[in-house]
Amino acid sequence: MNFRILLRTLVLLFLSSALYSQVTVSGHISDPDGANVPDVQVAISANGRKLTTTSDNNGSFRFLHVAPGAYRLRVEAAHGFEAYERNIAAGTNAVSLSIQLKVSSVAQEVVVASEPDAVSLDDSNNRDQIKADASLLQSVPVFDQNYIAALSPFLDQTGIGTGGVTIVVDGVERKGIGVSASAIAEVRINRDPYSAETRQPGRGRIDIITKPGTPHVHGSFNFTIRDSVTDAKNYFAVTKPFEQKRIYEGSITGPAAMDHHTTFLISGTRQEDNLQSIVHAITPSGVTNANVATPLHNTEFAARISHDFSPANRVSLQYNVSDVVTRNQSVGGLVLAEAGTNQRVREDDVIFTQRIIVTPNLLNQIQLFYEQDYGPIRSTTNAPRIVVDGNFVGGGAQADMLQNENNLKINDTVSWTHRHHYVTFGVNIPNLSRRAWDDNSNRWGTYNFASLSDYQSAKPYSFTQQAGPGRAIFWMNELGAFVQDQVQLRKNLQVSFGIRYDWQTYFKAWNDFGPRGSIAYRFKDQKTVLRGGAGLFFDRSGAPPEADLNRYNGHTIRAVTLLNPGYPNPYPPGMDINSFPTNLVTLEPAGRVPYNINYSLTAERELVKGLTLAVTYRGMRGISLLRSR
Template sequence: MSPRHLLLFLLLTLSCSSFAQTLLSVRGSILDPTGAAIPGATVQLETTSGTLAAQSASDDRGNFILSNLSPGTYSLSVPAYSGFAAHATPLHLTTSIANVKITLFTQSVNQEVNVGDSDQSLSTDSSANRDTVAVSGDDLRKLPVFDQDIVATLTPFLDSSAGSSGGTTIIVDGVEMKSVGVSASAIQEVRINNDPYSAEFTRPGRGRIEITTKPGSPTFHGEANFIFRDSVFNAKNYFSPVRPPETRRIYEGHLGGPLGHGGHTSFIASASYRQQNTASVVNAIGPSGPISENVLTPNRNSQYSMRLTHDFSPAHRLSIGYNFESSASTNAGVGGITLPEAGYNLNSREDDAIFNDRLILTPNLINQLLVTFEKDEDVTKSVTDAPSLQISGSFIGGGAQADIARTENTIHVNEILTWSHGKHYLRVGVQLPQFSRRAVDDHTNRLGTAKFASLANYAADKPYVFTAQQGIGRGLYWINELGSFIQDQVKLTPHLQASLGLRYDWQTFLHDNNNLSPRISLAYAPGKGKTIFRTGTGIFYDRTGGDFPANVVLHDGVVLHSIQIQNPTYPIPPGFDFGTIPTNLVRFAPHSRTPYAIQYSFGVERQIHKTVTVTAAYRGQVGVKSFRSRDANAPILPPDPNLSDNYPRPDLNYGQIQQVESGGRNLLNALDLSFRGQAGRWFSGQAQYTLSRFDNNTGGINAFPQNQYNPNNEWGRADLDRRQRFNLVGNINPDHWLSLGVIATLYSGTPYTETTGNDDFHTGLGNARPAGVGRNTLQAGGVASLDLLYNHDFRLTKEKGDNAKFLSAGISAFNVLNRTNYTSYIGSLSSSLFEHPTAALAGRQLQFSLGYRF
C-alpha cells in the first residue's frame, strides 16, 4: 500500500462507525501518598442497594480493572489494607472509565480519588487542577509517539517562560534526572503542571515533566516491542535533493516479577536499543553557489535498567535500582548551513545507582529517602581536523574544532517527611539536587576559527575576527546545590483549600544566600463543586544553566589562553605565537545574583458534563535578575568612527572579558484555555490553547548585547516567544475496535533578529543590528503537525484482566498532511539567504510497531 493510499485509509476511518458496546469497565490504580503502587488491595464496586457488582485486586503495579458493568450509579470502595485506611466514593457510570487514581492514606487520614479523563470529578487539591497534562502508561501505548521518545512528545505542553537555564526539568520518581532512565513501556505515568506552585520543586508546573516508573511485581508481567521506519514510506524533506536511505529500528521492553518466596521481593527490568540510520540536509551558499546535499548521521543508543523492591514489613519498603545508558552519534551538528566537514562525533555513557526507602513511622507519618549516584562520561570529537570557517548567513565549514571530554560524578538526595493530621497534609524535605564533582579536558578551537561578514570578504581573505585557544585545558571543579522546603495543604472550609509553602535554594558560583521562595495557592469550590476557582503565586529561583561554570574554571587566563584578533592578516602565519596576544576571560560579575521569577495566576475550572471539564486561566510572570553576558573590556567607540580606525580595549592586558551579570528581566502575560475529558464516544483526551506574549532583554547566560555599554537596549520578544499555541492529545473513537490515537500541534512562529553581518561595534561578536532596529523584530513561520496512530490488540488467551496476553500491531503517521514546517531563518543582511529558512522539519513519516505483553 502506498503512503498516499494509507493516508487516505487513515482519514476515512474517522467517519466509520464501530460496533456498540453495552458492557462497560472501570480501570485505575491504587497508590500511597508518595505515588508508589499498592499491590494486593481489594477494590469493590457496589450498587446503591449494596449489591456487589464487581470485585478485583490491584496487581503488582497497583492497577485494577472492573469489567462487564452496566451503566448506573455505584460506590467504589477499597477496604482498609496493610495499614492504610478504607476508602469509598460514589461513581456514576455512563461510559467506560480509565485512569481512576485512588490515593490511600494511613489510618486517621483523609483519602482522595482522582478519576481520569472519563470522569471529571473536581477536587480542590492543589495537584488535581484540570490544567494538568496527565498521561498514563496505557494511554501512551495508544498515542503516536515518535521513536518512543516520551519527553519529546510531551515537551510541547511545557512553557518556555517557565523553563530553567539548564533546559527541561525532568523529575523521575521524585528525583531530578537528566533523562528518563527506563524504557518507554516501563513508564507508569507522565504529568505536566502537576501542583504548579509546589514548594517541593525548583520549577513551576509548566516548567517540569514528572515521570513515575512502574514498580516491581509479585506476579510476572512484561512487554516487548519492535518499532521500525524506512525512508521508502516517507515523504522527502523540502530541502533534500533526493530522499536519503534512512532506516530506524527500536527494540524495547520490560519484565517484572517476584524474586524468591514469600512475595516480599519483586523486580522490574527494562531495556531498549535504538539503531537509527538518519540523515541531515545541508542547504547553504558557498563560494561557487548553492550547496544542497544529504549527509548520513547514524546514531546508536542502548538503555538498560533494573530495580529490586523488598517489603521488610507492610510499613517498610526498600528499592534498589541501576540504570545504564550509552549513545554514539556520527556527523552531529551537520545540517542547514553547516557543511559535513564541520560535523562532530559524540559518545556518551551514564550509570545511575538508585536507592529508595519508604518507611511508615506512625499511622500518620511517612518518611521517604531517595538517593541517586550518577556517573556521566561525554566525549566530542571533530570529524575534520582543520580550522573552523564561519561565513555569516552563508555556510559554516572547515573543522568543528569541538574536541572536548567531560566526566561527572554526582549525588542526588531527597529526604521527605509527610505528616497528616486532621485538615493538614504537611510535607517537609531536604534536597541535594546536585552534589557534583566534574572534570573537563577542553581541546576546542586549538586551530582557530575565522569569522567573515560575507562571501565577498571570505573571497578577499578579510575576516572580521580570528579566535583560538591554547593551554592544558584540564579543569576540576564542583557544582553543588542545596534545597529545602516545607509545605502545608490545609482544608480551611469544606469548600476552600489552601497550599502554603516555603522553599530555600543555594548553589555554588553565586554568593547570595537569601534565596527564599514563598508560594501559596487557593482553591474554592462553591455549591456542589461543579466549578472551582484557583489562584496562586510564588517565587522560583533559577540556576547557572547547563555546565556554564566550566567556562569560568577554564577561561581564567591560566588553564586556557584564549585569544581574539580583530581584522587579522589571513591566513594566520604558520608558527604564530598566540602567547603574545592578551588572553580572554570569563567571570561572574562581583554582584551577580541568582535569577528568579515571580509567577501568579488565577483561573476557573468548570465541569460542563460528567465527562468533560474546561478551564480558563490567566498566567503572568515577572523575571528579575536574569543572566546575560557582557564584554566588560569592549572597545569604547569614538563619537565619529571616521576619526579613527583603531579601537583599543580599555585594559590592554586582556582581550574579551565575558562577564556574566544578573541584569536582565522578562515579562509574560498568558491566557490558557483547556479541555479535558470524553466528548461522547468520539473523542477522549485533552487539548490546550495558549495566547501569550513573552518579552525580555536577554537571550540567556551566553547572550551578548550589540552595544556592551548599553545592555538594556535589548528589550523585545523572547527568542522562544510564540503568540499562539495549540496542543491536542487523545483518542478518536476510544475503546472501540476502530480507534485512532491523535497528537496535533499548531503554533505561530518564533522571532529572530536582523543583523548587518558586520562587526560594527568591533567586539568580535558580529551581532550588530541596523540603526533603529530592535532585537527579534523578524518573524519566522509557524508550525503545524497532525500525528495519528492506528493500533489493534489481538487477545491471545481467554483470560481477562492481569492474566490476559496480547499481540499488538500499529501504524503511526507523523505530519500526516505533509506540511512543510520551516526552521533556521537567516537574519544577516550580508547573506543572500536573508529572511529565508535553511532547514525544515521532517515531512510525512510512517512508523510501524509490533508488540507482545502479558
C-alpha cells in the same frame, strides 16, 4: 429578646464545636503479602452521605474533615482483590486503619479503574494540568516514543528556567526518563503548581511515575520501523538518501522470589536512527552537493529490584544506563562533511529508595541517587576551521572536548497527617557534583571570511583561537529545603502554604527564601471550584556558565580574537597567542540567582459527568534574569 440572643449563641457554639471536632480518617491498603495496593477506590458512608477517595502509589488514603459518628467503610474490588467492608467509629481523635485485601477467587483478573472526583480541592488534582496514564500513553501515537518532546509544548516557556525542562522521575530530578516508554505509569504537567517541595513551578516541570513491581509477571515488547522509501525527494539532494529508523522497546515486571515480597522491573530500548544530511554549499571549486551519513544510535537499560521487609518498610535498588553515539553531527546545509563531529554521551545511575511508615500518620521516604557521566566530542578533521559567510563551512570542527561528571543527589521527605493538617518537609539536594572539563576546542583556530572572493584573496575579517592546559575541575553544588502545610479549614475550603530555600555555588543566596501558597474553594453545588495561588521560584545557572568561569580565567584557557588577521599565519611576525590579552569570563560582583513570581486564578466547572471546563489566568514576572555581556 435576651432569650433569642442566648439561643443563637448556643447554636453558634454548637456548630463551632461540631466544626472543630471533625477528624481525619486515614489508612494503608496492602495485599496478602504486605505489598502496597495503589489505585483502589475507598469510600465511607453514613446516613446517605458518602465520601470517596483513591489509594495513592504507596497504598495510602485519607479523608479530611470527617464529622464524629459511625461509618461504613468499603474498599472496592480491583486488581484481582475482593471488596472489603467494615464499620468504623470517628470520635475526637484521628482514625488510622490497616487494611489487607484478599485475592479474588475468580480465575480471570478483573481491573476496575476508579473515577476521581470531577472537581477536587486538592492541588494535585487540579483540572488545569496535563495528565496521561499508561493506557493513554500506549494508545496515543507519539513520534519516536519521545514523550518529553511530545509533552514539552504544554509547558510555559517562562517557567522552564535557564537549565531547561525539569524532569522529575519518581521524586528525583533527572536529565532523562531513565526507563523505556512501556515502563511509565503516569506523566503529569502542572501537578500541584505551587508546591514547596519542587524548585520549578508546575508549568516548568514534567512529573513522571514509573510502574512498580508486581507480584505477577507482566511485560510488553514494541518494535517500530520507519523507512524513507515513501519520502519525497529533497530538492538539494542529487540522489534520494536512504534513511531508516528502528526502535526496539520493552519492559517486564514480576516477582523475584517465591515469597512475593521481592519484585523486579527490567526495561530497555534501542533506537537506531540511520539518517543522512544533505550538503549544499558553494566552494571555490563550485557548487557542492553531497549526502552524508549522520547515524544516531541510542541504547537505554534499567533494572530495579524492590523488597518489602514489612508492610511499613520497602526498599528498592535501581540501575540505569544510557549510551548515545552519534557520527558526523552538525554536517548539512553549508557545513561540509569534513567539519563534522563524532560524539558519545554515556550516563550510569544507581538509585536507592527506602519508604518507611513510622506510624499510620507519619511517612518518611529517602532517595539516594549516584550519577556518572562520560561525554567525549571529537572533530572528524584536525585542521583550522574555515567559515565563509553564506557559502560554506569547512576545515575542522574544532570541537574537541571531554566532559566527566560524578554526581550525588539526595532527597529526604517526611509526610505527617494530623487532624486537618497535612504537613510535608524535607531536603532536596539535586547536585553534589565534581565535574572535569578537558577543553581542547579551537586549538587550530577559526577564520571568518565575509565572502568567497575574500577567501580566495586570503582576507579574513577575524580569527579566534584557544590555548592553555584546558582542564578545569570544579564542584557544582545545589541544595534546597522546604516545609509545607495543607489545611482543610472547612469541607469546601482548603489552604496550602509553604516556604522553600535554595542555594547553589558561585552565587550569594543567604536570603533566597521562596514562599508559596494556594487556596481552593468549592461551591455548594459540588460542581464548581475556584482556586488561586502564587509563589516565588529561584532559577539556577546550570553547569555551562560555571564551567566558563573556571575555564576562561586567563590561565586554564587563553582565548584571543584578532580582527583583520593575516592568512594562513594570523599573527604578526615575532608574536603568538601569548602576545595578546585573553578573553575573560567573570561573574558580576553583585550578581545573584534569578527568580520569578508566578501567580494564577482558575475556575473549574463540571459540565456533565466526565466533562470538566477549566479556565485559568496565569502571570509571571522575572527578576534579575541572567545575561551575558
